[in-house]
Amino acid sequence: MARRTAEEAEQTRQAIAAAAKQLFIQQGYQATSMEQIRESSGMSKGSIYYHFKSKEQLFMYLLELNMVDWIYKCTERFKLASNATEKLYAIAHHFAHDFENPLMQASMEFSGTKGADPEVIEKIVEMSKFPLPLILDVIKEGIQQKEFAEDDPEGLALLLYSVLGGLGMIQFDNYSLEELEFIHRKAIDVFLNGIRA
């Protein structure tokens, strides 16, 4: 079998991407082999390299997709929030539910890969910070609206990002989604309490 229609080809591409994404999340970048991706996707080695020119590029593709999706969903949630405080809760909620974002873990691990293209590494490090500007904007808004006390917005943003990022990185295998959500909400509670005007 060979030469599918363009539509079928796109399905193949997505099947590979989906399998790769799951494996990268479960095992990290280095621990996932192209052979595993081949097996899991049901496609052939050649097909994978037809659609993606390297493991690095495949990973990058997934990261970009994930980032766009993350930002989109987050701004969607923002529409329902009437002030900065609610937006912070929205972000926390988003982090808690973000079973896709574990790609962040993989992307941090990626940086250490030997022989990796330095350009790609820098790009990925850069990309891994994508939620920061969003958080920063909300905090600036909160300060401007007198919801939060006057303070260094950049520092606070970095702080909140670390909290949520840190929460996401800890091994929560034995926590339910409800518990996860609770912890993230509590994080915002304490944080808000700490910066309240």
Add this chain to the structure above:
Amino acid sequence: MARRTAEEAEQTRQAIAAAAKQLFIQQGYQATSMEQIRESSGMSKGSIYYHFKSKEQLFMYLLELNMVDWIYKCTERFKLASNATEKLYAIAHHFAHDFENPLMQASMEFSGTKGADPEVIEKIVEMSKFPLPLILDVIKEGIQQKEFAEDDPEGLALLLYSVLGGLGMIQFDNYSLEELEFIHRKAIDVFLNGIRA
């Protein structure tokens, strides 16, 4: 050259451990090869495997050493603190200065390794949470002494651990030690403000 005195052998062992530690911190577990450790330590493959029976065991050895050292230093700092609040600052200070603790990153990455002994994985996951009990104790103390508001200590401990852990995991390549310390101090400021009695 061969057969050194027991003392020299111990030096060899430590040289290997030191080289490995640095590499694991810089590159992570999987990205660090035994060949690199050999090159960096200046010893031979055979010597490495004479002292450590596998890469896994070498890593475990470093983790345990690191954990013991961490806890010791931390309890030392606690002696200078007169209340729970100061102890929290001490912990933050310790996290900020902890250029050794990045092993935590490597240990989280390790979990994903294929073919890794499940027993070892569980042991490492367990070990990676070692600062939690310490933090928990301090928070309990703070609540009991009415420094902090009545609240769920476990939740707060997990939260603070995530903050500090998260701060440690973010790529801070372009931050100075002063800035690092400042950020960690700020984290405690906000946290304390958020839980103050």
Add this chain to the structure above:
DNA sequence: GACTATACTGACCGATCGTTCTAATAATGG
């Protein structure tokens, strides 16, 4: 229906992985 570009296969590549093995040497115990 001939031709071409596209989509895919699977065998194969050299490099590198963690690990093992043998041999050589020197400190140690008798």
Add this chain to the structure above:
DNA sequence: CCATTATTAGAACGATCGGTCAGTATAGTC
């Protein structure tokens, strides 16, 4: 001083890595 054993070196192992390539089959084009 001899036998033993602890400690090192470094060649070699099989497995697996990411990646390539020649070949094949079909959808689209004329």
